[in-house]
Amino acid sequence: MEQQGETPQWVDPMMRGGYAARGVVNFLVGVFAFGAAWYETGEAEGTTGALKSLLGGGLGIVLLVLIAVGLAAYAAWRVTDAWLDLEDHGLDPAGLLARSGMVITGLFNLGLAGYALSLIWTANFSFGGSGGSSGGSGGASGAKGVTAWVMSLPYGRWAIAAAGLVILGAGLYFFRKAWSGSYKQHLECTRLSERLDPLAKIGLVAEGIVIAIIGGFFVWAGWTADPNQAGGLGEALRTLHQQAYGRVLLGAVAIGLMLYCLYCLIEAVYRFIPRLKGADTLTLADRWQDKAERQLRELVD
Template sequence: MSDKAPAWVVPVMRAGYAARGAVYLVVGGLALTAAIYGGAAQGTTDALADLRGRAWGVPLLWAIAAGLVAYMVWRFVDAWLDLECHGTDAKGLVARAGQIVTGIIHGAIGGSVALTAMRGSGGGDGTQSVTQKLMQMPWGPWLVMAVGLITVGAGIYYAHKGISESYKDHIRVTPLARRLDPVMKAGLVAEGIVIVIIGLLVAYAGLTNDPGEAGGVGAALGEIRAVAFGRVLMGAVAAGLVAFGIENLVEAVYRVVPRRSGPDVMTLARRARLKAEGKLQQAAA
């Protein structure tokens, strides 16, 4: 295996992050509108279906679908070639398995978006549909609960990634990236909150043996709105999802692949370490 990643993975990665950014800008923007003006937040598929009736909506949907498939390919190749140097110990293998899972999820969303572009309507709640299929398998409810708990873990990972600022490890230093740093942090935390709620809903569906209890982004935002001051909280989380969309767009432009760019590229994390050590000016020189 070559130590350097093939050049083609970089444009594939950038297309994937750009598409994911577009998805969250649409979903978060519509949810924020619902929080401000009233109404229910939509799930991912139904939110994207609204684009079809707008000018250039269908080409945009196809572009998003292609980008999400590119994101899936990027994640598979990333995990297989270990482009982010996670290693082969237990922690590294778990991280690489997580990359494969996120790739599968976004590839499935890409297929749903393509169907939306062709048929002109949302596909309903995909989470409930998948949960129902899992329920029909041997040990179905237990499997659904396990998936729910894994999803909760993924949400905690996203939130921790934002709070610990580990996302800075792969973002190249630019003036714009530095200015958007607080936005990226808030976006990752908000995404973590939503994913945790989705995981809890899926786990509860397995516990009650009722696929109708599961739900995706729309259901998670609905749960947030149902609590005290829920409309304000939903607006804050929706704004966070918009921020997560921006975070993905930043990654689309400024993300580096360690096994392509090498260890000496100036990332946000490396700049912060050098500044803390008083070596920043020396490195710049």
């Protein structure tokens, strides 16, 4: 295992840029979802639809480039984190599972970065075209196409169902992360980060909800052997919109996704890499523990 002095210094800015890009993407998705819920501006868009909506002007192209670079940086950060074990997960089964998850999320965000660059390439800088109205359905069609191909393989439907269980587990992990406050261990405690923490927690719960719904889609697609049942983020948001009180549900989740953007930005500013952490760094977890101990002493006294 590498020592603290051997940890590459360039990992830190790469990590911060990556979290910032993730925050922007989630904010865009949340804005579209809120507009669909309350202003009937169309269907809720998924991640690819939100990125496609940026086409139509020079500023949008610049923002797409920045997002693509940021997502690629986030992907590189996750893979580097897993490879060098910068967060000391170790080599036991739980640690290897956590590090494998980092690689998977890194590859997913690398795919999004490639998609953003492909939008710029195919746009040919012709502004004012058709925006992102079809982006969400395109993303859903892609998920269904891949699902159909996997189902054509031996035991493919069960592989899809298993993948759905993994995605569902990832959604539940977000709930656990919010409930336990484990994310606070890697966040520097300041007056602002402490005040924003409750909002960040709500954002984690909202992200967990949509990820769990996506996992449910894939489990059901595998169980019914119907690839049309699979779907991504846009499909999950549209499903919420179609329920009883759908506008309220979608609006609440949309606000949650925008708060998840806030969580990502908090990570971009206040997150630190354990091996680069100073000995005197106070974390949000330290502050929470101090408060809990102080309250316990007051009860005892």
